[in-house]
Structure formats: structure tokens, C-alpha cells
Amino acid sequence: MVPQKVTIAALEGIPLIAEGDDLAGHICVGMDRAGFEAKASDVLVVAQKVVSKTEGRFLRLDSLTPGPRAYELAAATGKDPRFVEAVLAESVEVVRYRPGVIVVETHHGIVMANAGIDRSNVDADLVLLLPRDPDASAEALRTRLLERYGESPAVVISDSVGRAWRNGTVGLAIGAAGLPALLDRRGARDLYGRPLEVTMLGYADSIASAAGLVMGEGAEGCPAVLVSGLDWPRDTSLPASALIRPKQEDMFR
Amino acid sequence: MVPQKVTIAALEGIPLIAEGDDLAGHICVGMDRAGFEAKASDVLVVAQKVVSKTEGRFLRLDSLTPGPRAYELAAATGKDPRFVEAVLAESVEVVRYRPGVIVVETHHGIVMANAGIDRSNVDADLVLLLPRDPDASAEALRTRLLERYGESPAVVISDSVGRAWRNGTVGLAIGAAGLPALLDRRGARDLYGRPLEVTMLGYADSIASAAGLVMGEGAEGCPAVLVSGLDWPRDTSLPASALIRPKQEDMFR
Ligand SMILES: Nc1nc2c(ncn2[C@@H]2O[C@H](COP(=O)(O)OP(=O)(O)O)[C@@H](O)[C@H]2O)c(=O)[nH]1
Ligand SMILES: Nc1nc2c(ncn2[C@@H]2O[C@H](COP(=O)(O)OP(=O)(O)O)[C@@H](O)[C@H]2O)c(=O)[nH]1
Ligand SMILES: [Mn+2]
Ligand SMILES: [Mn+2]
Ligand SMILES: [Mn+2]
Ligand SMILES: [Mn+2]
Numbered sequence: 001m002v003p004q005k006v007t008i009a010a011l012e013g014i015p016l017i018a019e020g021d022d023l024a025g026h027i028c029v030g031m032d033r034a035g036f037e038a039k040a041s042d043v044l045v046v047a048q049k050v051v052s053k054t055e056g057r058f059l060r061l062d063s064l065t066p067g068p069r070a071y072e073l074a075a076a077t078g079k080d081p082r083f084v085e086a087v088l089a090e091s092v093e094v095v096r097y098r099p100g101v102i103v104v105e106t107h108h109g110i111v112m113a114n115a116g117i118d119r120s121n122v123d124a125d126l127v128l129l130l131p132r133d134p135d136a137s138a139e140a141l142r143t144r145l146l147e148r149y150g151e152s153p154a155v156v157i158s159d160s161v162g163r164a165w166r167n168g169t170v171g172l173a174i175g176a177a178g179l180p181a182l183l184d185r186r187g188a189r190d191l192y193g194r195p196l197e198v199t200m201l202g203y204a205d206s207i208a209s210a211a212g213l214v215m216g217e218g219a220e221g222c223p224a225v226l227v228s229g230l231d232w233p234r235d236t237s238l239p240a241s242a243l244i245r246p247k248q249e250d251m252f253r
Numbered sequence: 254m255v256p257q258k259v260t261i262a263a264l265e266g267i268p269l270i271a272e273g274d275d276l277a278g279h280i281c282v283g284m285d286r287a288g289f290e291a292k293a294s295d296v297l298v299v300a301q302k303v304v305s306k307t308e309g310r311f312l313r314l315d316s317l318t319p320g321p322r323a324y325e326l327a328a329a330t331g332k333d334p335r336f337v338e339a340v341l342a343e344s345v346e347v348v349r350y351r352p353g354v355i356v357v358e359t360h361h362g363i364v365m366a367n368a369g370i371d372r373s374n375v376d377a378d379l380v381l382l383l384p385r386d387p388d389a390s391a392e393a394l395r396t397r398l399l400e401r402y403g404e405s406p407a408v409v410i411s412d413s414v415g416r417a418w419r420n421g422t423v424g425l426a427i428g429a430a431g432l433p434a435l436l437d438r439r440g441a442r443d444l445y446g447r448p449l450e451v452t453m454l455g456y457a458d459s460i461a462s463a464a465g466l467v468m469g470e471g472a473e474g475c476p477a478v479l480v481s482g483l484d485w486p487r488d489t490s491l492p493a494s495a496l497i498r499p500k501q502e503d504m505f506r
Pocket of ligand 1: 120221224
């Protein structure tokens with residue numbers, strides 16, 4: 001079940017991505033140039049940012065007219081009311097806020113700061129929203145690679161997020177296809193033959209965090225990495241939405 | 254700053270660990286057998302469980318006499334009152350509880366379920382506590398490797414934890430030495446030359462999550478992995494305690 005060695009390798013040469021660009025095509029070029037074969041046992045991790053760019057999820061800040069709630073939250077947090085308007089439009093609930101921070105539940109159900117909208121690596125005056133349906137984006141990328149190669153790595157779409165009790169951001173899986181984003185180890189046993197106490201692994205989240213070590217957050221220009229050597233039950237698959245804890249089971253809201 | 258390729262490799266042949274065992278010695282044997290050199294640019298990730306074992310952090314469940322608070326919480330959560338007594342003894346605050354779950358702040362300041370006490374991969378009737386001071390444990394391991402090789406990888410002590418808003422466990426750094434557990438990217442720029450918006454990375458947490466992909470949670474017998482190819486500013490170092498968000502900055506308690 002568990003591998004001896006995992007590698008995380010950058011796909012190089014991906015250009016700045018604009019709306020409508022053929023991201024899958026650029027990824028294939030990166031795979032070919034590096035001599036990587038498309039294997040169903042590998043995982044391609046792609047940064048949210050380039051997926052959103054190719055899907056045209058840009059908004060012009062000055063096209064936005066903040067409502068009263070946006071002005072209120074902007075005053076309380078010190079943020080641009082137009083930016084807050086964009087955050088609210090992407091959210092179903094404001095979970096917490098205070099100066100500098102707005103934590104919401106996005107329309108996907110993900111609890112995160114600013115509904116995942118950030119402006120790093122995005123052209124000035126624009127904000128970039130999360131993909132509308134990141135699991136579908138992952139599936140679509142996987143289909144493109146399947147068509148191209150006859151076989152495809154699993155696909156994870158990652159984003160960098162803060163956490164409730166910890167400083168610093170880590171990578172998280174917001175979309176997934178071709179692997180169990182949540183890995184069920186029920187029935188597995190420990191070194192003493194006893195059933196495991198904790199059986200659900202945040203598998204795609206761990207893969208996204210690992211990938212983030214190679215992607216970086218700045219001008220690295222590395223929005224896609226290939227993770228090789230993992231070993232999951234090949235007949236199981238769950239989208240990243242399976243990683244979302246339903247609100248009624250959440251003790252921290 | 255960011256690498257092209259990172260590898261995560263298991264150190265094989267580590268036996269079942271008991272109190273007082275020479276964990277550093279076993280790790281060195283594993284390094285040597287695999288032909289790994291000790292490099293300051295690598296990270297050795299070690300599972301909490303074997304660190305706790307070697308430090309003798311075992312308790313016999315039937316040596317514990319639950320107090321009234323433990324009986325109360327045991328009734329509310331359906332847990333063994335003696336186990337709850339152990340959790341309370343390791344905690345400074347009960348943060349949330351409900352059937353099946355107790356989330357506490359440990360004496361280290363970490364917010365986690367059951368104060369990190371679990372019984373998987375531990376001999377029957379015993380429970381295993383977290384190391385008393387995991388940053389010191391990491392530093393001590395690093396010192397032993399330095400003595401042995403003249404150079405040492407950074408050391409991260411990992412544990413598997415649940416999260417507030419997400420299903421599934423991921424690896425977290427509870428101890429670290431020789432690297433910046435929290436990586437400060439202030440001053441870095443994005444692809445457009447603008448300063449990054451989010452500048453603090455949960456670096457050691459991401460490394461722990463990556464390592465967890467190779468360690469597994471069950472009978473794999475792989476409590477130590479070597480992560481190679483990372484690239485951090487070599488003159489910076491912060492312990493894992495830097496990853497703990499102080500309670501007064503925590504919006505979710
Ligand atoms: N080649 C390329 N890299 C990009 C582009 N946008 C972002 N990146 C890179 O993708 C990685 C992750 O960037 P980040 O802004 O943290 O993305 P996020 O975590 O998905 O929000 C970094 O290496 C960026 O330099 C792009 O349009 N083209
Ligand atoms: N060789 C060896 N492996 C162990 C021992 N205890 C745990 N492990 C392995 O360490 C890895 C992590 O185990 P886990 O119980 O999840 O540890 P934790 O995450 O630190 O609480 C798994 O591969 C276990 O099989 C031990 O005493 N010896
Ligand atoms: Mn993002
Ligand atoms: Mn990022
Ligand atoms: Mn543990
Ligand atoms: Mn574990």
C-alpha cells in the first residue's frame with residue numbers, strides 16, 4: 001500500500017496563462033519535454049491559479065459595485081470594498097472576520113480566507129476567482145491527457161490556504177480526479193494486528209501539500225508538478241469535495 | 254528558492270521501538286544501508302510514535318484513576334474514562350467535545366484531538382503520549398546525527414492529525430530542528446514583480462504531510478523518511494512551535 005520512494009518533479013516551460021489558453025496542451029508539452037510518460041499511477045498536481053486563468057475566472061475590480069454588506073465588512077477588515085464584494089459573491093456564508101481577514105464558506109463548501117481569491121501572480125486590477133467546479137476541471141484535464149496519451153495520471157488541483165490553529169499556508173486539494181481524494185483505510189491493521197483507530201486520510205490534501213514544496217508561491221513559474229511512486233487502490237476514486245466536512249459535523253463554526 | 258525535484262525515501266529496517274532504544278542509531282543504520290549521505294540540505298522526518306516510544310512516554314491505562322471531569326467527558330464522548338484522564342493530564346484546555354471526539358489544547362499549545370494520544374502501533378493496554386518537548390527531541394536527534402556524520406539533515410517530527418473543516422488526517426510538524434518550520438517569504442515577488450500577499454508558509458507542516466505519503470498509518474513499519482531536494486535559506490531556523498497560532502489570534506476558539 002505504501003511506497004518506498006515518492007518523487008515530485010516540476011513540469012517546466014509553462015508560459016503565463018491567459019483565458020482560453022490550452023493548459024492541457026502546455027502540460028503535455030511539459031511532460032514530453034521532461035520525458036515523463038503518462039501513467040495512471042502518477043498524480044499531476046496543477047495550481048488553482050492557472051486553472052482559473054485558463055477558465056477566464058478574472059474580474060476587473062473596477063467593474064464591481066459594492067453593496068452595503070461589502071462596505072460594512074470592508075470597514076471592519078480594512079479591505080477594498082470591491083474586493084469584499086467579489087468575496088461575498090463567491091460565498092454562501094461569512095464564517096469569521098476581523099482586521100485583515102475574512103473567512104468564508106465558498107459556494108463549493110470550502111472554508112477559507114477570501115473565498116480563495118488572491119491577486120498574487122495575477123495581472124494588476126484583476127482578481128482571480130476559484131474555478132467554478134474544480135472537481136470537474138480536474139476531470140476535464142484528465143480526459144484531455146487520456147485522449148492524448150491513452151492513459152492519464154490522476155489530477156489534483158491545489159490551492160494554498162491558511163488554517164484554523166496554525167500559522168503559515170499549506171497546499172490543499174480543491175479538485176481531484178482519478179484517485180481517492182479521501183482515502184479509506186477501514187479494515188487496515190497496525191503493527192500489532194489491531195484495526196486502525198483513525199482510518200480516513202486526507203490523501204489529496206497531503207499530495208497538494210507535497211506538490212507545494214516544488215511549486216512555491218511566487219515567481220517560480222511552476223504551476224504543474226508530477227508526483228510519482230504513490231500507491232493507492234486503483235479501483236477507488238473520490239473527488240476533492242469528499243474532503244469537505246459538512247457544516248453540521250463541523251465543531252468550529 | 255524552489256527545487257525542480259524533491260524525493261521522499263523510506264529508511265528501511267527500523268525495528269519495533271521500545272523505551273530507551275537508540276532511535277538515532279537505528280536511523281543511522283537505515284541511512285547507511287540505503288546509501289544516503291547526511292546532508293544539511295535534506296530533511297529527516299520521524300514519526301511521533303517512535304520518538305515517544307524511545308522516550309518512554311507510555312502509560313498503562315489501568316494505572317490511571319479518572320477524576321470527576323474525566324468521568325463527565327467520558328460519558329459525553331463515549332470514551333474510556335482512563336483514556337480521558339490521560340488526555341486531560343496532557344492538556345491545558347478542552348476546546349470542543351462531542352460523541353467520539355475530544356479536541357484539546359495540549360501543554361505544548363497544539364490544538365488536536367485526544368492530545369495526540371493514540372493506541373495504533375502501540376502494545377495493548379498502553380497509551381502513548383506525545384514527546385514532552387518535540388522541538389527538543391528533534392534537536393537532540395539532529396545533534397546525534399551531527400556527531401555521527403559531521404553534518405546532519407534537518408529533523409522534523411511528524412504526527413497525523415485531523416482538521417477543523419476537512420475530512421481525513423494529514424501529517425503535521427510537532428517538532429523541528431535545522432530548518433525554518435515557518436518559512437517567511439516577505440520581500441519575495443510574484444510573476445508580475447509585486448510583493449506576495451501571503452508570505453508565511455507552513456513549511457515543516459507541508460514536509461510532514463509529504464512524508465506521511467511514504468510512512469503510512471498502519472503496519473508499514475516506516476517511521477522515518479528522508480526528504481531530498483528542498484531548498485530553504487540555510488541561515489534561517491525556526492522550531493515547530495512557531496507554527497502554533499497563539500490563542501489570542503485564533504478566531505475559532
Ligand atoms: N508558468 C506559469 N506559472 C504560474 C502562473 N500563475 C502562477 N504560476 C506559478 O504557479 C505557482 C503557484 O502560484 P500561486 O500564486 O501560489 O498559485 P495558487 O496556489 O494556485 O493560488 C508558482 O510557481 C507561480 O509562479 C502562470 O500563469 N504561468
Ligand atoms: N519500524 C517501526 N515502525 C513503527 C513503529 N511504530 C510505528 N511505526 C510506523 O510508523 C509509521 C507511522 O505510524 P503511526 O502510528 O501513524 O505514527 P504517528 O503518525 O507518529 O502517530 C507507520 O509506518 C508505522 O508502521 C515502531 O516501533 N517501529
Ligand atoms: Mn490560490
Ligand atoms: Mn499558492
Ligand atoms: Mn500519533
Ligand atoms: Mn500517523
